[in-house]
Amino acid sequence: MLLGIKELDCHYGRIQALHGIDMAVDEGELVALVGANGAGKTTLLRTISGIEPASGGSITLDGHDITHYSSDKRVRLGIIQVPEGRQMFAPMTVEDNLMIGGYTRSGDERSETLEQVFAMFPVLKERRHNAAGTLSGGQQQMLAISRALMARPRLLLLDEPSMGLSPLLVDEVFATIQKLRDAGTTIFLVEQNAYMALAIADRGYVMEAGAIVLADSGERLIVNDRVKEAYLGL
Amino acid sequence: MFAEFLQFLFSGITVGAIYALVGLGFTIIYNASHIINFAQGEFVMLGAMSAVFFVSVGMPMPVAMLLAIIITIFIGLALVKLAIEPARNASIVTLIIITIGASIFLRGAAQVLWGRNFHSLAPISGNDPIMIGGAAVLPQSLWILGSAMLIVMALRYFFDRTLIGKAIVASAHNPLAARLAGINARFVLLLSFGLSAMLGAVAGFLIAPISLAYPSVGIMLGLKGFCAAVLGGLGNPMGAVLGGLIVGISEAMTAGYISSAYKDAVAFIIILGVLFFRPSGLFGIRGTERV
Numbered sequence: 001m002l003l004g005i006k007e008l009d010c011h012y013g014r015i016q017a018l019h020g021i022d023m024a025v026d027e028g029e030l031v032a033l034v035g036a037n038g039a040g041k042t043t044l045l046r047t048i049s050g051i052e053p054a055s056g057g058s059i060t061l062d063g064h065d066i067t068h069y070s071s072d073k074r075v076r077l078g079i080i081q082v083p084e085g086r087q088m089f090a091p092m093t094v095e096d097n098l099m100i101g102g103y104t105r106s107g108d109e110r111s112e113t114l115e116q117v118f119a120m121f122p123v124l125k126e127r128r129h130n131a132a133g134t135l136s137g138g139q140q141q142m143l144a145i146s147r148a149l150m151a152r153p154r155l156l157l158l159d160e161p162s163m164g165l166s167p168l169l170v171d172e173v174f175a176t177i178q179k180l181r182d183a184g185t186t187i188f189l190v191e192q193n194a195y196m197a198l199a200i201a202d203r204g205y206v207m208e209a210g211a212i213v214l215a216d217s218g219e220r221l222i223v224n225d226r227v228k229e230a231y232l233g234l
Numbered sequence: 235m236f237a238e239f240l241q242f243l244f245s246g247i248t249v250g251a252i253y254a255l256v257g258l259g260f261t262i263i264y265n266a267s268h269i270i271n272f273a274q275g276e277f278v279m280l281g282a283m284s285a286v287f288f289v290s291v292g293m294p295m296p297v298a299m300l301l302a303i304i305i306t307i308f309i310g311l312a313l314v315k316l317a318i319e320p321a322r323n324a325s326i327v328t329l330i331i332i333t334i335g336a337s338i339f340l341r342g343a344a345q346v347l348w349g350r351n352f353h354s355l356a357p358i359s360g361n362d363p364i365m366i367g368g369a370a371v372l373p374q375s376l377w378i379l380g381s382a383m384l385i386v387m388a389l390r391y392f393f394d395r396t397l398i399g400k401a402i403v404a405s406a407h408n409p410l411a412a413r414l415a416g417i418n419a420r421f422v423l424l425l426s427f428g429l430s431a432m433l434g435a436v437a438g439f440l441i442a443p444i445s446l447a448y449p450s451v452g453i454m455l456g457l458k459g460f461c462a463a464v465l466g467g468l469g470n471p472m473g474a475v476l477g478g479l480i481v482g483i484s485e486a487m488t489a490g491y492i493s494s495a496y497k498d499a500v501a502f503i504i505i506l507g508v509l510f511f512r513p514s515g516l517f518g519i520r521g522t523e524r525v
Binding site for chain 2: 049051070071072075076080081083087088089090091092096097099100101103104147151
């Protein structure tokens with residue numbers, strides 16, 4: 001088990017956003033988390049990344065307790081998040097965005113990963129000297145994912161990578177996610193686009209009102225009546 | 235006539251370069267944390283006063299300057315550790331008020347330690363003016379200009395070319411994404427206060443031979459540096475440099491052609507004008523960016 005979460009709570013002031021979350025991600029898995037807007041999906045990712053402090057329970061990586069580690073320490077351990085809305089360093093160049101992505105790695109590792117990323121997304125190489133803010137939405141999502149890859153993730157957390165993209169680009173993003181999984185990256189994918197996420201996931205979790213209400217394999221969740229009704233619009 | 239103008243221009247550029255350094259100090263901390271550090275002027279005072287102190291106990295000038303920088307940086311870092319970090323979750327306004335409190339404390343401590351007297355500091359290379367186009371320029375002015383240019387270039391290199399510098403810039407543009415890239419926000423804050431303290435200290439011991447050194451010397455220099463930063467568009471380093479020069483030159487021209495009694499008012503008239511007509515400053519981005 002790469003990531004283990006036990007009875008995790010998170011509070012915003014007096015409001016409890018996460019209620020006793022139990023979940024796990026194994027090495028090499030693609031695990032999807034689906035749920036409605038406001039269910040607490042982003043809060044869970046922020047807690048895993050150490051942006052929000054946990055108010056109860058534990059988070060482990062390789063069995064080591066990291067519940068109280070700072071966000072930068074978690075990045076060094078390989079928990080890398082692509083945040084919702086891409087969050088570019090908009091006025092900085094594409095290349096600088098990538099370099100900052102590899103901030104925690106050595107200079108050699110950075111240049112090596114940069115070549116891999118450019119090979120994977122040639123358009124980023126073409127536009128390496130342009131400001132990130134001038135890229136199209138789809139290119140920005142590629143840059144956001146690439147920036148995370150620069151940190152050499154052991155666990156890649158993706159928050160709504162399809163948000164705000166046209167259907168064609170959504171397909172492209174999901175193809176990229178599958179490619180990364182096939183290359184051996186462990187991925188925890190949070191999506192409102194439940195059908196597409198569960199279709200490519202090994203396992204899935206369904207979240208409602210800050211709690212996990214269903215956990216099963218991706219293919220079984222897709223045919224689950226409750227999921228169909230609530231998230232797939234079927 | 236022209237010689238007179240040149241004379242005012244040189245003295246304006248000299249003091250403007252100092253405002254630019256102070257304004258850069260405001261800008262760096264603002265970019266890293268959105269805090270406006272009103273203790274920036276006290277960094278200037280500490281640089282001047284500690285250089286005076288170390289020279290008075292018999293140290294050679296370069297050593298005294300180096301020690302002045304080290305002490306000011308140390309106090310800047312202590313300010314973060316003892317006053318800003320413990321209030322980390324407070325609002326920005328609270329943190330700004332904390333820096334005002336820190337400035338009053340530092341001024342008071344300097345008065346207790348060194349007394350209220352005015353101290354002079356010997357200029358780096360004498361007091362014999364150099365004549366340029368009929369205007370007398372003090373060698374110290376050239377030192378100030380040269381050092382300011384060197385510092386601005388070094389800072390540009392640091393922020394544009396080094397990974398740590400870029401990390402500070404990235405934190406300014408998008409703090410969340412910077413944290414998710416593994417940039418330690420506390421480290422960035424410390425670094426920005428350390429850098430700003432260094433700028434303040436250098437400005438302090440460079441201007442001391444001209445302005446003298448005393449515990450409240452930082453008040454006006456700090457406020458005018460703040461005017462420079464706002465005029466240039468808060469958060470824009472090159473804007474702060476230009477803003478500093480504009481404030482310094484306008485001040486010198488007013489003192490020369492109108493009356494030196496109005497000298498100190500100029501910076502504040504400029505700042506009022508900026509706030510009325512162009513709140514984002516001359517080179518700032520219009521409106522605030524929120525993603």
